[in-house]
Amino acid sequence: MGSTKLISLLFCLLLIVSTSSATQKKKSRKPCKTLVVYFHDILYNGQNAENATSAIVAAPAWANKTILAEQNHFGDIIVFDDPITLDNNLHSTPVGRAQGLYLYDGKQTFSTWFGFSFLFNSTEHKGIVTFAGADPFLEKTREIPVIGGTGDFFMARGIATFMTDAFEGQVYFRVRVNISLYECW
Ligand SMILES: *[C@@H]1O[C@H](CO)[C@@H](O)[C@H](O)[C@H]1NC(C)=O
Numbered sequence: 122m123g124s125t126k127l128i129s130l131l132f133c134l135l136l137i138v139s140t141s142s143a144t145q146k147k148k149s150r151k152p153c154k155t156l157v158v159y160f161h162d163i164l165y166n167g168q169n170a171e172n173a174t175s176a177i178v179a180a181p182a183w184a185n186k187t188i189l190a191e192q193n194h195f196g197d198i199i200v201f202d203d204p205i206t207l208d209n210n211l212h213s214t215p216v217g218r219a220q221g222l223y224l225y226d227g228k229q230t231f232s233t234w235f236g237f238s239f240l241f242n243s244t245e246h247k248g249i250v251t252f253a254g255a256d257p258f259l260e261k262t263r264e265i266p267v268i269g270g271t272g273d274f275f276m277a278r279g280i281a282t283f284m285t286d287a288f289e290g291q292v293y294f295r296v297r298v299n300i301s302l303y304e305c306w
C-alpha cells in the first residue's frame with residue numbers, strides 16, 4: 122500500500138471517530154442522576170437567635186441587619202447554614218446542610234443570586250454539590266446551574282430546579298430542589 126493511501130485511510134478513520142463522538146455528546150439529554158430534596162431557611166429577625174439558620178450579614182446604608190431592607194430587600198446579603206431534608210418536614214432527620222450565601226440584587230423587583238453548596242452526609246449520599254446562579258424567585262420554578270461536586274457527586278454538572286414550597290413572612294422559607302445531573306462519573 123502506498124503511503125498516500127495509508128494517510129487517506131487514517132484520515133477517514135479519524136473523521137468517523139470524531140463525528141460519532143460529536144453525535145454522542147449531542148444526544149445525551151437525559152439526566153444520569155436525579156435527586157429531590159428540600160432546604161429550610163429560618164432568617165434571624167432579632168428574636169430567634171437559637172432557631173435561626175441564616176442571618177443578614179450586610180445591608181445597604183439605608184437599612185440594618187435585623188430587618189430586610191426596603192425596596193425589594195435590594196443590597197442585603199444573607200449567609201445560611203440550612204438543614205436539607207428528603208421530605209418537606211423541617212423536623213425530619215437532615216441528610217446534609219445547605220451552606221453559602223444569597224443576596225438580593227433586584228431593586229425594581231424581587232430577585233436573588235445564590236452561591237452555595239449542599240454538603241450531603243447520610244448513609245445514602247456523601248459528598249458536595251456546588252451551585253451558583255440567579256434565582257428570580259417570583260417565578261414558580263427557577264433553574265440554577267450545578268457547577269461541580271465531590272465525593273458521590275465527583276465532577277457533577279447539571280441543573281437544579283428550585284420551587285418555593287412554603288414561606289412564612291420574612292422568617293421562614295422552604296425550597297424544593299430537583300437536581301438533574303447530566304454529567305456523572
Ligand atoms: C424554635 O423552634 C422550636 C421548634 O420548632 C419552637 O418550638 C420554638 O418556638 C422556636 N423558638 C423561637 C425563638 O423561634
Ligand SMILES: *[C@@H]1O[C@H](CO)[C@@H](O)[C@H](O)[C@H]1NC(C)=O
Nearest residue numbers: 167183184185186187188189
Ligand atoms: C432596623 O430597621 C427596622 C425597619 O426600619 C426598624 O424597625 C428596627 O428598629 C431597626 N433595628 C435596629 C436594631 O436598628
Ligand SMILES: *[C@@H]1O[C@H](CO)[C@@H](O)[C@H](O)[C@H]1NC(C)=O
Nearest residue numbers: 217218240241242243244247
Ligand atoms: C457525618 O455524619 C457522621 C455520622 O453521623 C458524623 O460522625 C460526622 O461527623 C459527619 N460529618 C460531617 C462533616 O458533618
Ligand SMILES: *[C@@H]1O[C@H](CO)[C@@H](O)[C@H](O)[C@H]1NC(C)=O
Nearest residue numbers: 156157262282283284298299
Ligand atoms: C420535581 O420532582 C418531583 C418528584 O419527582 C416531580 O413530581 C416534579 O414534577 C419535579 N418538578 C420539576 C419542576 O421538575
